[in-house]
Amino acid sequence: MTSLLIGANGGLAQAIYQKLNLLSECTQVDLVSRSFCTPFRRQDRVFTLDSCDADAVESFCFAREQEALKYQQVFCCIGMLHQPGRFPEKQLQQVRPESLSEYFQINTLAPANWLARLTRLCSSKGPLTIVFFSARVGSIEDNQLGGWYGYRISKAALNMLVKSAAPELIRFNPQARILCYHPGTVDTSLSAPFQSRMGTKPLLTPSQSVDGLFRYLTMPHEQTGAKFIDWQGKSIPW
Numbered sequence: 001m002t003s004l005l006i007g008a009n010g011g012l013a014q015a016i017y018q019k020l021n022l023l024s025e026c027t028q029v030d031l032v033s034r035s036f037c038t039p040f041r042r043q044d045r046v047f048t049l050d051s052c053d054a055d056a057v058e059s060f061c062f063a064r065e066q067e068a069l070k071y072q073q074v075f076c077c078i079g080m081l082h083q084p085g086r087f088p089e090k091q092l093q094q095v096r097p098e099s100l101s102e103y104f105q106i107n108t109l110a111p112a113n114w115l116a117r118l119t120r121l122c123s124s125k126g127p128l129t130i131v132f133f134s135a136r137v138g139s140i141e142d143n144q145l146g147g148w149y150g151y152r153i154s155k156a157a158l159n160m161l162v163k164s165a166a167p168e169l170i171r172f173n174p175q176a177r178i179l180c181y182h183p184g185t186v187d188t189s190l191s192a193p194f195q196s197r198m199g200t201k202p203l204l205t206p207s208q209s210v211d212g213l214f215r216y217l218t219m220p221h222e223q224t225g226a227k228f229i230d231w232q233g234k235s236i237p238w
């Protein structure tokens with residue numbers, strides 16, 4: 001089984017990579033990141049590119065097509081909640097087109113660059129698993145607190161993108177399963193500034209969250225299109 005891990009230097013992505021290394025059926029992992037990361041095994045490969053750059057994603061896909069390589073698992077871990085000069089908006093007055101567009105660029109359009117090309121990269125026969133890291137705050141129905149406009153909107157758009165693509169992906173491969181995954185609140189650089197305000201919510205380690213994902217992935221395979229699930233395997237309303 002060959003796997004593609006996108007956003008490979010993130011805290012959760014590194015935990016996925018460690019997990020994949022423990023699985024005997026996982027024969028090769030291709031890692032994509034903006035910066036170099038060290039592969040654990042000789043057969044694993046690292047590709048340095050920015051997923052926001054559609055031309056770079058296209059070149060990657062073209063090269064894999066030349067190799068006739070097909071993935072059976074794809075994990076897209078890309079996501080931004082804060083970065084230098086950018087913090088999630090608490091109030092409507094803080095909403096600006098430039099911040100919304102930055103959240104969209106990273107949280108929606110970069111995954112879309114991959115999703116649009118996945119049928120060229122993936123097997124059309126046999127089990128196929130595609131996981132996009134989303135967030136519970138991207139649920140429209142579950143939104144009680146408001147705020148975090150750019151992050152919420154861009155993750156809700158990612159969810160809609162995945163849900164809209166699911167019928168096409170399932171026509172391409174009837175054994176495809178497509179997930180939007182909420183990892184819980186996990187101890188990574190993404191959550192670091194917010195961990196002190198979590199109240200009674202558990203703070204998970206990356207490996208706890210990833211164990212939850214793989215527990216779900218090893219359950220009997222249902223052919224029901226896209227799912228939005230959390231680290232406990234529970235469905236989240238879209």
Ligand SMILES: NC(=O)c1ccc[n+]([C@@H]2O[C@H](COP(=O)([O-])OP(=O)(O)OC[C@H]3O[C@@H](n4cnc5c(N)ncnc54)[C@H](OP(=O)(O)O)[C@@H]3O)[C@@H](O)[C@H]2O)c1
Pocket residue numbers: 006007008009010011012013032033034035050051052077078079080081106110133134135136182183184185186187188189190191
């Ligand atoms: N940690 C949490 O509590 C939590 C909660 C809910 C949802 N999530 C979601 O889980 C996913 C993984 O997050 P994490 O906790 O592992 O955070 P992290 O350690 O900060 O990793 C961030 C990820 O996003 C990519 N990324 C960041 N900025 C980017 C940019 N400008 N352009 C392209 N890629 C960029 C990174 O890829 P590179 O390899 O290129 O650096 C990396 O995969 C995200 O989608 C996040 O929204 C996390």
